[in-house]
Amino acid sequence: RDPKVGIITIEVARPDFPVVDRSRFADTDVKAASKGFYLIRDFASGQPRHGYVLVQGSSSTMNLVKQLDRLEQAGINVKVISAISEELFDRQPESYRHAVLPPEARYDLMIVSTGTRRVWPLHDVGPLTDEYSLTSDWNNQWLTGGLEPEVIAEAHLDPKSIFSGIERFAREREQRMARQREMLGALG
Numbered sequence: 001r002d003p004k005v006g007i008i009t010i011e012v013a014r015p016d017f018p019v020v021d022r023s024r025f026a027d028t029d030v031k032a033a034s035k036g037f038y039l040i041r042d043f044a045s046g047q048p049r050h051g052y053v054l055v056q057g058s059s060s061t062m063n064l065v066k067q068l069d070r071l072e073q074a075g076i077n078v079k080v081i082s083a084i085s086e087e088l089f090d091r092q093p094e095s096y097r098h099a100v101l102p103p104e105a106r107y108d109l110m111i112v113s114t115g116t117r118r119v120w121p122l123h124d125v126g127p128l129t130d131e132y133s134l135t136s137d138w139n140n141q142w143l144t145g146g147l148e149p150e151v152i153a154e155a156h157l158d159p160k161s162i163f164s165g166i167e168r169f170a171r172e173r174e175q176r177m178a179r180q181r182e183m184l185g186a187l188g
Contacts (some may be wrong), residue, residue, distance in 0.1 A: 011045030013175055017062045024068070032082070036089025037100050041068055041080040049077055056083040056121040060134070063159045064112055066114050070163055071089045076170045079105075081120035085112075107180055110169045111135065114155070127183065128176050135163045175176035 007075070022028050026039035042059075043049050055061050061082060071078065081101055087092075089097060107126040111133040117122065118137075120129070136143065136155040143154050151156050169176075 018059060020062070020065055024065075034088065035086045035092055035096065036083075036085045036086075036087065037097075038082050039079070039100055040065065040082050041071075041078070043079050044072075044077050045106070047075070047077045049079070051108040051176075052101065053080045053110055053112060053166060053169070054079045054083045054101070054122060055080060055112045056110045057157075059148070060114050060157045063152070063157060064162050064166075066159045067163045067166070069125050071166060072188065074167065074169060077167060078170060083111075086112075086113070086122055096150055108173070108176070111167070112165070113155070114157060127180065132160060132169045132172075132176070 022032075025032075026042040027035075030037070032038035035048075037054075040055070050060065053064070055064050063170045068080070086093045089100075101122075106122070106124060106129070109126055109129050110124075111120060111122070111125070111129060113121060113133070115135060115137050117130055117133065117140075130180065134156055136157065138156050143151055146154075147159065149158075153161070156162075
């Protein structure tokens with residue numbers, strides 16, 4: 001036990017979703033959430049990489065997991081990371097942190113979250129993260145409300161919207177990288 005930390009409790013207020021088959025995840029450890037961030041899907045070896053996708057929230061995670069096979073079939077090679085707690089992730093050994101989300105990944109990152117753009121599940125995200133991320137406040141407006149499926153669809157966190165967002169992120173990778181190189185080059 002770390003003397004600087006009291007008791008760590010992970011609150012589980014889980015909606016009535018089916019339990020996912022963890023054997024499909026890159027990190028099959030049932031205690032993976034205690035690591036703060038863990039791998040749902042790693043990059044496929046021998047294929048061009050299209051970036052990192054950090055996912056947070058029950059609905060967004062469930063809907064992204066539903067799209068894993070479709071992403072693979074479309075040749076979209078992204079690393080999908082579940083974000084439970086950045087504070088717990090920061091307490092992991094550097095080797096684990098760098099294996100899951102290396103520091104340079106922040107410049108090749110999108111976030112899919114039921115949270116808001118104002119409170120990312122990760123500090124110091126790259127300059128284009130917001131442009132490619134999917135969050136409940138994607139258009140900076142209040143959602144109109146309704147039943148859960150309606151709210152999720154309006155937030156663009158339904159399976160179809162998540163697939164489309166990740167597909168765009170992957171397709172535009174070279175442009176993203178070029179824009180960031182240009183930003184750095186402008187510094188002189």
